[in-house]
Amino acid sequence: MANIGPHIHFNGNTEEAFEFYKSVFGGEFKRLVRFKELSGIGFSFPEEELNKIMHISLPIGGKTSLMGSDVPNMLGKVNEQENRSKITVSAESKEEADAIFNGLSAGGEIEFPIGDSPWGSYFGAFRDKYGIEWMIDYSK
Numbered sequence: 001m002a003n004i005g006p007h008i009h010f011n012g013n014t015e016e017a018f019e020f021y022k023s024v025f026g027g028e029f030k031r032l033v034r035f036k037e038l039s040g041i042g043f044s045f046p047e048e049e050l051n052k053i054m055h056i057s058l059p060i061g062g063k064t065s066l067m068g069s070d071v072p073n074m075l076g077k078v079n080e081q082e083n084r085s086k087i088t089v090s091a092e093s094k095e096e097a098d099a100i101f102n103g104l105s106a107g108g109e110i111e112f113p114i115g116d117s118p119w120g121s122y123f124g125a126f127r128d129k130y131g132i133e134w135m136i137d138y139s140k
Contacts, residue, residue, distance in 0.1 A: 005057075006087045007067040008132055009078045014053040014070045017130040021066060022058055024103035030057040030065060035072070049073065060089075086125070086133040094122050097138040104128050104136075 036050035091097035107129035114124025
């Protein structure tokens with residue numbers, strides 16, 4: 001079966017956002033590539049872009065990775081208030097769902113408080129402090 005690996009774009013704060021995600025999910029970054037690592041192989045980036053993240057990957061669970069990158073200034077800004085696709089996290093228990101929901105929603109905007117949903121699962125939805133939309137779900 002195919003796996004989904006969400007990839008999120010940021011306006012220069014990818015590293016900060018991924019350190020926050022790592023503090024909630026745990027683990028270590030699988031890959032972290034900065035734009036400066038691409039310079040000299042047919043690419044060049046302005047000095048202010050060199051330390052930005054070209055690619056980062058944080059494994060979550062057994063087969064999923066959350067990936068992200070900074071958008072170079074030459075490509076414009078990401079609209080952080082646009083309706084992005086939501087990232088769904090399927091928890092293995094209510095306790096895990098609560099921990100993930102409370103951790104990731106800190107400083108963000110809660111759309112749907114976590115609790116029993118009309119469709120029978122334990123569910124919550126929010127936009128984190130970086131503008132990324134998440135849904136946390138636990139089904140028995």
